[in-house]
Amino acid sequence: MPLALCCMSHSPLLDITTQSDELEASVRGALGTARDFAATVDPDVVVVFVPDHFNGFFYRTLPPFCLGVAASAIGDYNSLAGDLAVPTALARELAAAVLDAGVDLAVSHRMQVDHGTAQPLRELFGTLDARPVIPIFLNAAAPPLGPLSRSRALGAAIGQFFAGRDERVLFLGSGGLSHDPPVPQLDTAPPPVAERLVSGRPLTAEEAERKHVGAIAEGKALAAGTSARLPLAPDWDEHVLDLLGAGKLSELDGWTNDEIGAHGGGAHEIRTWLAAHAALAAAGRYEVAYRYYRPVPEYIAGFAVTTALPAA
Numbered sequence: 001m002p003l004a005l006c007c008m009s010h011s012p013l014l015d016i017t018t019q020s021d022e023l024e025a026s027v028r029g030a031l032g033t034a035r036d037f038a039a040t041v042d043p044d045v046v047v048v049f050v051p052d053h054f055n056g057f058f059y060r061t062l063p064p065f066c067l068g069v070a071a072s073a074i075g076d077y078n079s080l081a082g083d084l085a086v087p088t089a090l091a092r093e094l095a096a097a098v099l100d101a102g103v104d105l106a107v108s109h110r111m112q113v114d115h116g117t118a119q120p121l122r123e124l125f126g127t128l129d130a131r132p133v134i135p136i137f138l139n140a141a142a143p144p145l146g147p148l149s150r151s152r153a154l155g156a157a158i159g160q161f162f163a164g165r166d167e168r169v170l171f172l173g174s175g176g177l178s179h180d181p182p183v184p185q186l187d188t189a190p191p192p193v194a195e196r197l198v199s200g201r202p203l204t205a206e207e208a209e210r211k212h213v214g215a216i217a218e219g220k221a222l223a224a225g226t227s228a229r230l231p232l233a234p235d236w237d238e239h240v241l242d243l244l245g246a247g248k249l250s251e252l253d254g255w256t257n258d259e260i261g262a263h264g265g266g267a268h269e270i271r272t273w274l275a276a277h278a279a280l281a282a283a284g285r286y287e288v289a290y291r292y293y294r295p296v297p298e299y300i301a302g303f304a305v306t307t308a309l310p311a312a
């Protein structure tokens with residue numbers, strides 16, 4: 001059961017904007033360290049804990065958690081599109097084990113994932129299908145949201161399953177930390193947008209272009225201090241990283257969704273980090289091997305990259 005963890009923020013603006021050489025070198029350097037770590041771990045399977053941004057999951061049926069036994073990336077924001085190499089038999093076994101452990105999760109035989117999944121896979125492995133990957137969706141964008149304790153339980157059940165097996169597994173968490181990206185919300189979106197959040201119809205080319213332009217403008221405004229959206233919260237981000245790194249996972253159980261959302265709608269993505277750490281913790285104590293953090297308003301992200309291994 002050689003287990004390992006890597007967690008990283010994602011941002012479409014990493015791909016569709018050009019920033020200063022200094023900023024790009026800093027973020028790319030951190031992602032490069034994670035890539036080297038993943039190469040050393042050389043996983044037989046990657047379990048990727050991911051959010052979605054109304055690209056694969058919609059209000060017509062919105063589970064808190066879903067495991068993909070087959071999945072493809074839609075290629076939003078010019079991210080990689082195509083099939084993930086999901087080991088279907090293993091994924092089905094994992095789903096059964098998680099349910100058996102008392103954590104309700106949906107399964108999808110045709111899961112659609114977005115940049116939140118495609119970006120970390122590309123950063124670590126170059127392509128979507130370089131490694132067998134089991135995607136685990138955690139709803140972080142579409143209220144009502146469940147409590148963090150359930151994300152922890154989900155991760156723990158997944159970790160327990162792999163702790164009793166021989167595969168080398170990399171738990172990969174994608175998202176977070178503080179950030180308030182321009183993702184629409186059902187209660188405030190104009191009627192045609194709200195209708196799409198329910199129906200899930202694909203974006204038109206014009207709508208996709210508007211989204212790109214809007215996100216780029218929002219990144220610029222946040223960096224310039226003129227955005228009406230919530231600011232990044234470096235102190236909170238460092239606190240989250242401290243707790244996760246120290247294995248104090250249950251300390252997050254009491255955090256309310258209102259408290260988390262005060263650091264931006266995207267801050268709910270810390271669920272993916274929590275689940276990945278809970279999965280690693282199933283093998284016992286762990287140690288952080290690498291920690292990078294930088295508030296990057298240009299990317300609308302409290303941007304972090306960490307790796308961890310079971311304690312020696």
Ligand SMILES: O=C(O)/C=C/c1cccc(O)c1O
Nearest residue numbers: 010011012053181299300301
């Ligand atoms: O527009 C979206 O779908 C999401 C954009 C975004 C921007 C910055 C950080 C993130 O985590 C995002 O998902």
Ligand SMILES: [Fe+2]
Nearest residue numbers: 116175266269
């Ligand atoms: Fe996101």
